[in-house]
Amino acid sequence: MKSFRHRLLIMIVGWIGLLLASLLIIVSQLFPLYANLEDPATIWLLLFLIFATAMVISTIISHRIIKIQSQPIENVTETALELVKGNYRARAVESGAVGAVQLSATINVLARNLQEITAIRQMEQERLKTLIENMGSSLMMINRQGRVSLVNKPFLRELAMSNENIQGKLYKELDIPTVLAKFIENVFMTEMPDRDQIDFSIGLHQKHLDVYGAPIMGEHERWLGVVIVAHDISELKRLEQVRKDFVANVSHELRTPVTSIKGFSETLLDGAYEDTPTLLSFLEIIHKESNRLELLIKDLLELSKIEHAGFQVKAQPTDMSAVIERAAGMIQPRMEDKAILLNLQLEPVEVLGDPDRLIQVMMNLLANALTYSASETTVEVHLFKEQEEAVIRVKDQGIGVETSEIGRLFERFYRVDRARSRNSGGTGLGLSIVKHLVEAHHGKITVDSEVGVGTTFTIYLPLAS
Ligand SMILES: Nc1ncnc2c1ncn2[C@@H]1O[C@H](COP(=O)(O)OP(=O)(O)OP(=O)(O)O)[C@@H](O)[C@H]1O
Ligand SMILES: [Mg+2]
Incomplete structure (x- = not known):
């Protein structure tokens, strides 16, 4: 110039x-x-x-x-x-x-x-970032040098890590579970795609991940690194375990009375029928066991019906105190036999529910209070309103449950003391039925218990108004 x-x-x-x-x-x-x-x-x-x-x-x-x-x-x-x-x-x-x-x-x-090219590029980058962050799976990319070049939030969450202690680090230096490190190492070294299910624990939680690893190939088949995608299948694993347990439990519960019926009837057929007292006592056992079998099948059918996705209760304005009184009337003779005092303190409360199903719920809770309490104790039932909800409380002075067991009470077939509960004729399905019925009423059930002091079940139900 x-x-x-x-x-x-x-x-x-x-x-x-x-x-x-x-x-x-x-x-x-x-x-x-x-x-x-x-x-x-x-x-x-x-x-x-x-x-x-x-x-x-x-x-x-x-x-x-x-x-x-x-x-x-x-x-x-x-x-x-x-x-x-x-x-x-x-x-x-x-x-x-x-x-x-x-x-x-x-x-x-x-x-x-x-300006236009930059705007388009920015938009594409945003789109890619949103996709990576919201893809529902954990993702990590490692470059040719073995350093982490990209990691999304689900990955960090899954492994309870922060971006600073992973981004740019060598994959070998990462503080990740050994099984995952070995998987990454294998994909990185062999440059071959691989898939596996890995189990590890983070803190107190057991995790199950379905991991997939593959090499990233650029132009002219140039190797650029590896990509690792992981999917949390812990819930699937848990459901699989529940299903396995259920099948095992059902088989076991069915086999016990069947074995008993078969054994006693065979003994009778072998000649024991000739002795009348033996015949009578064996027939009584066979009758009791077949009753148990019938009860078990009835409960199983009931549970499968309630658990069915489309199950709905016939909700209508229902006088809850009348429901409790009816259930109490039905159980009263058995309470008296055991010298247990049933104390009802009921306020007039109308709930939105199916009276027959609610009686079923109350019967199960009262039967448990009766079964798991010593004689000459008291069972209290309270009914009152609290913050736009009906509260029903069934409190006994029975054997109680350990805090560690409380969370499992509503599981199908779960019984704290198997032998004792079986002697009482229970199937271990009562509380699971109760929980499903309460939830079908859009309600909630909680337990409070202390060993040797007693147990309190509290149900919250929506009011009719
Ligand atoms: N009020 C209670 N006090 C102490 N333990 C209880 C009480 N209610 C339930 N439990 C424990 O919870 C377990 C599960 O109860 P649930 O009602 O589901 O089964 P169950 O009473 O054994 O059999 P059923 O299916 O015939 O009711 C019981 O076996 C018992 O160990
Ligand atoms: Mg029960």
Whole structure:
């Protein structure tokens, strides 16, 4: 830019000098100045004046020309520098000479294109990031150098880690379960896809992950690293275990009475029937066991019905105190046999529920209170309203349950003391049925218990109003 200015300045000075000199010659031709021009001092003075005037005029003119010529170029240069810095919103002023306007317009088109490309790239990056973070699986990418180049939030959550102690670290240095580290190592070393189910514990939790690892191939089959995708299947594993336990429990529960019935009937057929007292006692056992079998099948069918996805109770405004009184009336004779006092404290409360199902719930809870209490104790039933809910509390002074067992009481077939509960004729399905029925009423059930002191079951049900 500077050399252009210098050249322009010299050129203009030359032209103006020539112009002024020509003017002087023309003027001196017209007017008689010859006499004076013979004096060399006058000539030098005149020449000096001509060139000084030429200098001043040319400086002013060249300054203006340079300004007009260079301003758009400077503006375009500034805009280009801004673009280089990454500011794609910079625009050049489209004014000045025709060429400059064209240049500014071109640079502006370039800037607009760059801005659009950046916006599209940003949008795609956002989309990819959202996808990676919300894909529902854990994801980790490791580059060729074996460093973690990308990790999503589910991955960090699954392994209870923070981004700082994983991002950019060598995969070998990561504080992750050994089974997972071995899996990653295998995929990284062999550069072959692999899939596995791994189990490990984080704190108190047992985790089951379905992991998939594969090499990342770039252009021309260039190996860029590996990607690890993990899916939490802990819940699936738990459900699988529940199903296995259920089948094992059902088989076991069915086999016990069947074995007993088969054994006693075979003994009778072998000749024991001839002794009347033995015959009677064996028949009694067979009758009791077949009753148990019937009860078990009835409870199983009931549970499968209640657990069915579409199961709904026939909810209607129901007088809960009447329900409790009816259930109490049914169990009263058995309570009296065991000298247990049944104490009802009922406020008038209307709930939204199915009276028959609610009686079933109350019968199960009262039967448990009766079964797991010693004689000459008291069973209390309270009914009252609390914060827009009906609260039913069944409190006994029975054997109680260990705190560690409380969480398992509602599991199918779960019994704290198997032998004892079986002697009482129970199937271990009562509380699971109760829980499902309460939940079908949009209610909730909780347990509070202390060994040797007693157990309290509390049910919360929605009010009719
Ligand atoms: N009130 C209670 N006091 C102490 N333990 C209880 C009480 N209620 C339930 N339990 C414990 O919880 C277990 C599960 O109860 P649940 O009612 O489901 O089965 P069950 O009473 O054994 O048989 P059933 O299916 O005939 O009711 C019982 O076996 C018992 O160990
Ligand atoms: Mg029971």
